Amino acid sequence: MSMSVAEQQSRDIKRRSRNEQTGRDFKCQNEYSRADPTTEIYLKSEGRGGGPNEPLLGFEEIFLDLQQRQFISQQIPSAKDHPLHEILAKYSQSLTPGGDLEEQVIDDSIPGQNENTAQIQESKPIIKKQNFKQISIHIAQMSEEWRVMLSSDEIFGLYLRDVASKTNQLFYKNMLRFIMLYRECLNENGWQKLAESQCREAKQTLEERNITARMATFKDVMYIHEFCSINNSEVAPEICNEFVTTFLEMRKDCGLEKLEAIDYTRNFCHWLFINGHTCSKLSMIT
Secondary structure (H helix, E strand, C coil): CCCCHHHHHHHHHHHCCCCCCCCCEEEEECCCCCCCCCCCCHHHCCCCECCCCCCCCCHHHHHHHHHHCCCCCCCCCCHHHCHHHHHHHCCCCCCCCCCCCCECCCCCCCCCCCCCCHHHHCCCCCCECCCHHHHHHHHHCCCHHHHCCCCHHHHHHHHHHHHHCCECHHHHHHHHHHHHHHHHHHHHHHHHHHHHHHHHHCCCCCCHHHHHHHHHCCHHHHCCCCHHHHCCCCCHHHHHHHHHHHHCHHHCCCCCCHHHHHHHHHHHHHHHHHCCCCCCEEEEEC
């Protein structure tokens, strides 16, 4: 089956940028000295620890609040129509339990299971449903080829799945709010960041004419698809300063304090880096 030009371009865009290693350290302004959110204990201490929680905990409430304040897309008719809702629903505790296994076909829409069960899925046998730990192993063992093909929305889902398993309900809902806002910011800025990344990879200067030329190659897909729906998270750390200093400044009553947002951004970007979803490493300006 042949691909349309737009489909081929979206696939090419998604698979680029993993070879570029220069200019990969992005700095986030650090105005105060606080506990390091990139450490393993960050999510488990200081009133944050708890769980496991349902990944959809508080989703509709937060969606309605942010949409009412016009902080996220007005084109989404309901919480269930938000792209993250369907993704997080796959990680429900009823579908990926933490306890004993049950008889059920593996859901091949969960990242990491397609490649490991491709031959088995052809005959659709009844096999044991996989629990949370086993799915985590599948995700950790995902090949690089499959990993770079995950969309940012799918990666947001993996991150929230991880956070939901470690934190209490109040903190998890804060992180869910953060991700919904960060996603919106990435949709707004991602295409330009991707163009800048491709300029660096081609050893071009970041002059406006070079970036504009790169942006022109995306036009067939960028007006049809949200950035997060067809691109991976390679450039996600590169919007950190725009998110904290511009995006949130224009949305002061979004429910996130600036210091919280900086910590959440650092935690998320560090998670992206150590899990192989980006080569960009975030560092702080002290």
